[in-house]
């Protein structure tokens with residue numbers, strides 16, 4: 319945890335939510351099969367990821383995979399009680415040791431949504447170049463500002479600064495991805511080619527990102543890729559159409575809600591709760607269980 323005012327206040331609020339029974343209430347509802355919890359990570363260290371796995375196991379939860387969720391949606395499997403789905407976005411290098419090793423040791427399914435280009439080329443994720451270039455005064459826009467710029471324009475800006483701020487590989491290698499996939503418990507699914515903000519892309523670019531990432535992963539892994547996670551959770555009906563055309567059967571957003579039987583009406587808008595790498599574990603428990611997203615407002619005036 320990074321110790322700052324926000325995180326300490328959030329820690330205290332999370333302890334309050336736990337002590338007053340909010341998390342327990344949610345667990346009781348999950349035990350009754352009211353909903354499935356779905357959670358996403360990015361690049362957690364091993365201690366954080368393993369703590370999250372252990373918290374759910376100690377609280378009687380079972381882990382389900384993205385394929386299990388699809389089977390549940392199709393009613394090939396019953397709607398489960400006390401179940402959680404773990405997903406991981408981007409394909410960070412640390413995922414092999416911090417996610418895959420833990421998943422295999424605890425024998426739990428996990429899905430990694432990987433962006434293929436950083437894996438194929440060894441280039442860092444585009445926002446890392448911008449953050450570094452911004453620090454050095456080489457580019458005026460921040461990462462969040464560039465996420466709103468037309469994709470073509472953003473790509474040009476990234477290309478112009480990349481050589482000036484060398485960054486080591488941040489993503490898994492193709493061989494690492496293959497090894498992880500071959501172990502069986504971690505499935506690799508798609509998170510586009512270059513991790514653009516899809517809503518800023520032209521039709522052609524958006525379709526390419528969705529289709530090409532699937533083709534590349536299927537060639538590398540010799541497995542069917544059927545599931546997708548939207549970069550930054552941003553999409554429109556256009557992306558859903560491209561996903562359907564490409565043969566994906568489900569897609570995950572970053573909307574922090576429970577997965578219920580209702581959610582299966584639209585398999586391309588499946589919600590997920592986030593885990594943050596910089597906050598207290600108590601806050602992450604509240605985030606993963608959804609308690610955090612339905613908390614009393616404690617914001618004081620003045």
Ligand SMILES: [Zn+2]
Pocket residue numbers: 407408509513548549550
């Ligand atoms: Zn991402």
